[in-house]
Amino acid sequence: MTKALLIDSSNSACSVCITTDRVVIGHNYAPMERGHASVIVPMIQSTMTEAKTSFDELCFVAVTNGPGSFTGLRISLAAAKAIALSNNIPLYSVSCFDAIAGRVTANTTLSKTDLLLIAIESKRKELYLECLNKGGVKIIESQSLSAPDIITQLARLYQPGETVRIAGDAGSSLVKEIEKLIKPNGKSFTEDFRGVDALDITNTENFWKLFKYSEHRDYSHQVNLQYLRKPDISIPKKQ
Template identity: 30%
Template sequence: MSEGFPNDRPGVMIVLAVDTCLFACSAAVVEDGVTRASRIEPMSRGHQERLAPLVAEVMAQAGIAFDSLDRVGVTVGPGSFTGLRVGLAFAKGLSAALDIPAVGVGSLEALARPHQGRVIAALDAKRGQVYLQGFADGVAVSAPDVLALETAAARVAELAPDVLVGTGAALLAEVRPSAKVIGIDHTDPAAVAAVAAARPPSPPRPLYLRAPDAKLPGGRDPS
């Protein structure tokens, strides 16, 4: 699989990024850090039906052919079990068809990417839990984790963030009153592209921090 620049301009990196993990279906085309086209459509279901047409529209808007892409970035979770599988399947299929790398990006990392300073990305995991990860100037200072609210509050107090971002931000805001709270429920696909462009290619895998609620016959977890 090519890890270089298959487009006709050596040294130029063109990334298609997709996200279906959270409450939107989104895609962006980013060329050397410049967003050529981006679309974010809020939704809690229906990602599978919408993703391919959305990507086609974004590629057309960007004026870039699929065979000019250098890699595909895709969010791998935490988030909706069904949603993240939609994005992963699409990215892997496109990667194989175009013979370009697919790169996995954590949804918490993508949420934190646009913000500077000390940032905690937190997603409401329900059942009294949050998915949480801390960053300092874009560098992870903790691993992604699923924590009880009390434990998450202690983590916030320890890391003393300047920014709390994500659907779980409001749940932790009182611990750090000085922090800016951004209760966004989706990532910016351009941020996904930025992380994917900078990361060494490796096969994307889903990031499951908690066992799925759904069970197959016999009590087995879906895989």
Template identity: 30%
Template sequence: MPLIILALETSSPVCSVALHRIADASLVGQSELRLDKSHSTHLTILIEQLLENTGHSLADLAAVAVSDGPGSYTGLRIGAAAAKGLCFALDIPLVAVSTLKALAAQVAEVTAWPETQLYCPMLDARRTEVYAAIYSHEGQEVMAPTPLLLDDDTLAEQLAHHSVLFFGNGAAKFQPLLGEQPNAGFLKGIEPSAVAVGALAVAAFHRQEFQDVAYYEPFYLKEVYTTTPKAK
């Protein structure tokens, strides 16, 4: 009987994989690589090594979970392709977990008195823009994922009434704009992790919240613009 869920997190420069038990959502093992643009060449290797190191095989997988976005367009496509390939080959379900929600849960879990804060993950979307959302400590969506242009008035209403914790690789761009705002807190070094994705995926698995493997696409949040190179 399948025992575990494999979670993939490829939305950021960190390539991360994790295994969780279906029965109790406990972590079996994790592995990550912090090499820029390494996802396409190292993701399958990380998966194989993690299964081997934990004494499992592909036959033990009950489902594959993938970080759904927003985030790096290329990274999300690589994660989705790998997840869909495994689900097709093994005839198992695909679970998609919001990158921002997983990041918020990751921080709320280790925050003292988490109920006193709102949680705002921010992922860098270039220039003065970030992908952001706001969640309660229980994962309830206070502000849906959205692209935000940052200035000193961004999220002013939320900060007027709540203590908000900001984190993720886009939060550093926001901190200088707020000055001495007393309701804003910032955490450094918080990166998306397959561990958080997998923990939320186990709950989604029990609720049978599965994606259509054939038609699933990541949640990019914005359209991707490409250009054609000029002829020499």
């Protein structure tokens, strides 16, 4: 049986998911602000045990590549790359925006909207943002923006009467200003203010086809992380 290991520690949680080529068989999720490095490997081990899966049964590993916490992204990538390299299997990466968009789209209990605005927490003044139209086309590309700049960009694109779904763990901070913008004819939907979960990777476009792609051995373990902003560094003062 072919199985896959999915990992995320991109922001305020650690999560691990194991799937066959048809169904999820193991999943763990733990919210946390710090301590990802000490949690992710034991979580992988416990999820593998619960799913009765050994590493030699894996046909690929998938990991979120951002945007998110600089440290968190590197922690999950290091774990994913170590497992992929040691087992000689492919390593795939998935955008956190794509993971959240996939989760929203797959949730049949949610109303369809004209726009999907995804805001991810950066723990800074700016938020990580992406906006899609109902066809899944990006109308605001992935970037780091302040809340006022987000509203300014959305105002240029918004058409009167359009519905807007706001998602992601930073979405709640934008609700008031977006509702002001779209009144009186527009409507906002705010049911999903969660961050990324490794389980969300299964809802991304073409995920299940990766089981077929992984049979081909022409692959790279190189993953480009989406930081979207410069790191916060300072030059030490001279003594």
